[in-house]
Amino acid sequence: MNKKVIALLVAIIIVAIVAGIIFAVYRQEENKTQNNNIGEAPTNNDNVNAEIADNLVLINGGTFQMGSPETEMQRETDETLHEVTVSDFYIGRYEVTQSEYEEIMGENPSNFSGENLPVENVTWYDAIEYCNKLSEKEGLTPVYTIDGESVSWDRSANGYRLPTEAEWEYAARAGTETPFNTETSISDEEANYYGHYPYGIEENYFSQDNLEVQPGVYRQTTVEVNSFSPNNWGLYNMHGNVAEWCFDYYGEYDLENTNNPSGPTTGTLRINRGGGWNDYAKHLRSSYRASTTPSQKMSNIGFRIARNGDNNSNTTVVSDTNRDLNTQNNGNILIAYFSWSGNTENAAQIIQEKTGADIIELNPVEPYSSNYNEVLDQAQKDMNNDARPELANHVENMDQYDTILLGYPNWWATIPMPVASFLEEYDFSGKTIIPFCSHGGGEFGQSITDISKLAPNSKIGEGLSIHYSGGSGLEEDISDWLNNNGLEEQ
Numbered sequence: 229m230n231k232k233v234i235a236l237l238v239a240i241i242i243v244a245i246v247a248g249i250i251f252a253v254y255r256q257e258e259n260k261t262q263n264n265n266i267g268e269a270p271t272n273n274d275n276v277n278a279e280i281a282d283n284l285v286l287i288n289g290g291t292f293q294m295g296s297p298e299t300e301m302q303r304e305t306d307e308t309l310h311e312v313t314v315s316d317f318y319i320g321r322y323e324v325t326q327s328e329y330e331e332i333m334g335e336n337p338s339n340f341s342g343e344n345l346p347v348e349n350v351t352w353y354d355a356i357e358y359c360n361k362l363s364e365k366e367g368l369t370p371v372y373t374i375d376g377e378s379v380s381w382d383r384s385a386n387g388y389r390l391p392t393e394a395e396w397e398y399a400a401r402a403g404t405e406t407p408f409n410t411e412t413s414i415s416d417e418e419a420n421y422y423g424h425y426p427y428g429i430e431e432n433y434f435s436q437d438n439l440e441v442q443p444g445v446y447r448q449t450t451v452e453v454n455s456f457s458p459n460n461w462g463l464y465n466m467h468g469n470v471a472e473w474c475f476d477y478y479g480e481y482d483l484e485n486t487n488n489p490s491g492p493t494t495g496t497l498r499i500n501r502g503g504g505w506n507d508y509a510k511h512l513r514s515s516y517r518a519s520t521t522p523s524q525k526m527s528n529i530g531f532r533i534a535r536n537g538d539n540n541s542n543t544t545v546v547s548d549t550n551r552d553l554n555t556q557n558n559g560n561i562l563i564a565y566f567s568w569s570g571n572t573e574n575a576a577q578i579i580q581e582k583t584g585a586d587i588i589e590l591n592p593v594e595p596y597s598s599n600y601n602e603v604l605d606q607a608q609k610d611m612n613n614d615a616r617p618e619l620a621n622h623v624e625n626m627d628q629y630d631t632i633l634l635g636y637p638n639w640w641a642t643i644p645m646p647v648a649s650f651l652e653e654y655d656f657s658g659k660t661i662i663p664f665c666s667h668g669g670g671e672f673g674q675s676i677t678d679i680s681k682l683a684p685n686s687k688i689g690e691g692l693s694i695h696y697s698g699g700s701g702l703e704e705d706i707s708d709w710l711n712n713n714g715l716e717e718q
């Protein structure tokens with residue numbers, strides 16, 4: 229081979245090596261780019277953009293179906309499905325903790341104790357006061373003007389506030405249309421609730437094999453606010469732990485005004501959503517609407533804060549309360565109670581001695597069995613059928629009573645059905661109903677919500693929850709309760 233040929237071959241080899249190196253480097257860069265793209269793949273939500281303060285998540289506004297379809301198991305009639313639009317807003321990633329609350333309010337009223345547990349046992353008024361004080365501390369404009377029980381909300385102010393009911397449901401659903409943001413069932417590993425009663429157990433009480441999730445743990449307490457997996461938009465415990473106060477008064481949905489709705493302008497009950505540690509799964513559903521007296525403290529109600537997004541509205545929502553309970557005149561009180569094993573009856577008698585009020589026991593024409601297992605089954609059937617057992621005795625002159633002290637045991641997380649018969653028999657418009665409820669640990673369950681739905685134009689006073697017989701403190705608890713509701717002992 230002559231020298232020229234050798235030189236040409238060497239040149240070809242060098243060019244090939246250099247080209248190979250260039251190609252390899254190019255491939256490496258290309259792979260890197262592809263891998264980066266995989267790393268940056270969109271998460272399962274397009275609605276969360278950024279966080280401002282720690283623990284606040286920006287939710288992009290949008291239009292969604294609020295309420296539940298008629299096919300949803302255990303839905304209630306007030307969950308009318310309708311399209312609602314909400315603007316951008318921020319919402320707390322977690323429920324407000326006890327340490328956050330104490331720092332701002334200087335006290336911790338919670339029933340369970342722990343810095344990272346949600347604050348509970350707070351009234352709706354406590355919650356909005358917290359929002360205003362937090363705004364002041366951070367140099368933001370407080371959104372609420374509080375004048376006793378009358379509250380107005382300046383929607384253009386940039387401070388902290390409660391979410392509206394629509395914002396809450398939009399955020400809880402995080403794009404889902406199923407009963408829960410965990411789809412069609414929720415287990416005790418997904419939420420903190422009365423785990424013995426998973427979704428649908430009432431329907432399947434006599435055949436639990438049909439349940440998607442088997443009965444699980446009932447923790448009987450709140451848990452830390454960052455427990456369990458968050459929903460698709462990064463929010464924790466939208467179902468269970470504590471129910472969360474929303475701004476809105478309870479009322480039928482306004483199907484005309486569906487752009488950033490904020491509920492009726494007047495009412496007696498405020499909405500709370502999501503259910504708590506002692507609620508059955510059906511009351512954790514994204515569309516379930518609980519309504520509670522705003523001055524009522526419960527160990528299963530706390531709250532989560534919100535703030536406007538960028539596109540603020542300039543309107544002011546004035547929210548007038550109509551809570552004159554008419555309880556000044558003790559002569560106009562009726563005590564009406566149902567009791568199966570005597571605990572409620574005992575409380576009713578003490579109340580009667582203290583007030584001198586008229587008293588009536590609500591007896592069904594067909595009494596329940598005196599056997600515990602049998603009554604459980606009978607009550608279960610009654611509830612599934614939404615039965616209205618006929619009552620043996622009636623109030624002749626309901627018109628003369630302003631105030632009804634209504635006693636009952638917690639049965640299956642609500643009122644026994646004979647109490648529903650009583651509430652449907654009379655017109656309680658303008659009257660005050662003050663509940664007292666004996667229970668085995670579930671406190672009121674959703675009984676107050678259900679009373680308010682059965683007696684829609686009544687005013688509901690602060691309820692008394694009695695653990696079984698109420699123990700040695702019962703007399704004093706009853707005195708305090710009467711006093712809190714403006715009733716005098718005789």
Ligand SMILES: Cc1cc2nc3c(=O)[nH]c(=O)nc-3n(C[C@H](O)[C@H](O)[C@H](O)COP(=O)(O)O)c2cc1C
Pocket residue numbers: 566567568569570571572573603604607608636637638639640641642666667668669670671673695696697
């Ligand atoms: C049919 C039935 C269902 C019950 N369901 C519940 C419940 O869901 N949550 C709860 O805390 N206690 C429940 N209990 C317990 C009662 O609320 C409790 O024993 C109460 O003190 C009974 O009041 P009474 O003696 O006036 O009937 C239930 C009891 C019965 C008989």
